[in-house]
Amino acid sequence: MSDTENIAIDVRDAVKRYGDFTALKKISLSIMDNEFFTLLGPSGCGKTTLLRMIAGFEAVTEGAIYLYGDEIENLPPNKRPVNTVFQNYALFPHMNILDNVAFGLEMRGTSKSDARKKAGEMLELVQLGQFSARKPSQLSGGQQQRVALARALAPQPKVLLLDEPLSALDLKLRKAMQLELKHLQRETGITFIFVTHDQEEALTMSDRIAVMSAGEMQQLGAPTDIYERPHNMFVADFIGETNLLEVSVDGIESGRATCHLGGGHELTCNAVEGIGLGSKVHMSIRPERLYMSDTPVESESLKGRIKENIFVGTDITTIVDLQDGPDFIVRTSNSDRGNKRIFEPGSEMYVNMELGAGRLLVD
């Protein structure tokens, strides 16, 4: 019983169809109280549709949505104690900033003077106190973003929904806002449901992430789970950079799978349930888990030749050509250059990894 009380939003078998097109195929997920939860996926994957169904802007074709145990999928948006931060902010252009933030409070029956007082406090919280008399059009994008946030938080919603709120900001501002949002979530203790197509953003901010594609949930888990133990091709490819190798499983013994890469190369990794002997599947190896050396260092070493080194600021990306096998991408952090070697293009060397670095994927 205590477990269900901790569930903020419970989506059960939710389906959304537009005519013949199915935007969401039977999604079920539980978002916990106090959680920073992210719906991540490429555009058209159904993440925004799901968020709008929770907000009440889209009807649920089948299934149910519960908010702290109350069924809400048939309530209109103005009867649901959740608030939304919209992608392009949707601030009321004819009202000043203070009235924008006070709007929700007023609608909930707070007197005008009290609503304005609380709105002023909210604006102080997002460091915009001195702008309260301005119109939205007189603020920068980042400031409008904060106003939208203050407006949505002012009525103290049980759950805050954020629909790609940072996508219109430039990189530097976006990074700053990511941290600020995370702090705000901790301070207020409100459950945040955050929609984004930016995997880095999702990894930075979330407690848990649901990766979605084509109206289905591909994987649900903490950022480290999703990054280090992707279930399938889609998740491995969508989250971060990775080496995706076609392999055939030649032997399985005591939880280890021996995989053939082609060109006589072999790698051993942890066996995965559902992938049997003889399967032709993909293996994912993150480029930062690889390092180069003159002689084979680990049991998992592959001989190759350097094609190219690419300097990308914090890292150096090296493209390695395995003879008769696939190309590898190896990433070496600049801070590691003391311990790890960089080779000149054309030189021969070995690519090494720990035993667990490779991960077999269900397709």
Add this chain to the structure above:
Amino acid sequence: MAAGAASGGSATTDTYKEARTWLLLPAWVTLSILVLAPVIMMLIYSFLTKEFRGGVIWEFSLAAYDQFFFDRGLFGDDPPKIEWTYVTIFWRSIWQAGAATLLSLVIGFPTAYFIATRSENMRPVWVFLITIPYWVNLLIRTVSMKFLLRDQGPLNDFLMSIGLIDSPLHIVNTNFAVQLGLFYSYLPFMVLPIYAAVERYNFALSEAAADLYASKWTTLRRVLLPAIKPGVFAGCILVFVPSMGSFLAPDLLGGAKNFMIGSLIEEQFKGNAGNWPFGAAASMILLSMVLIILMFSARQQAKADKAGG
């Protein structure tokens, strides 16, 4: 443009300025011939002496304005009393035009909203359907309306056949009939500007209002209407101004008791019985009234905008 003028002197600015003068010339000529000249002519005529068979004698006189505002008895030698006849007609015109505008707004706004919220390829179809009745001549439409509304007309027949009323409603020759006529004449002028404004409206604002616990009615009042106000304002002017000077609907549907300023002016220029300077004076007064009302509402609008900020 201001920046260009300020920098001045350079060859390109001069060429640009010269080109602008010439390019604007057709517009200025058209405006002068079609707007300025008629108004000046009317102003001059209103200060001339009337000729009894219509037309004017070129002799300065204030008689037309005097007749509009003062009653000097049958032979014109009594001490002047204030003449209420024409002021009453004027007042009735404002009132009737206002009622017609309100009616157009009440019907036109939902219509415009409906059209603007259809799918993108259906919107032109709906706009087209709205304009179809207006391909028929206004006179024919107004006469038809009289037939529809009269005591033995289809409307009364229908209402009596379904038992809603026992005896015919007398609609023709009432103020209400005139309002209906004006409303029907100018409805598209209300629908189209509001439609254009609603089409540009960002519906995410309505979602944001609903998300912040506003009811549909509050969203309409506090968010949608303020956003499309310029369109509503334009629609009201486009209905109010021609309604005020209209004479077809008042003549055909209102009868003699419900005379409006348009009919009064029309009378002065028709046949041999007219009084051209008086008609011109009434037109000038109408023009000034409309300008005053427009300026007043524009100022109110500006004030409201500032107060909102």
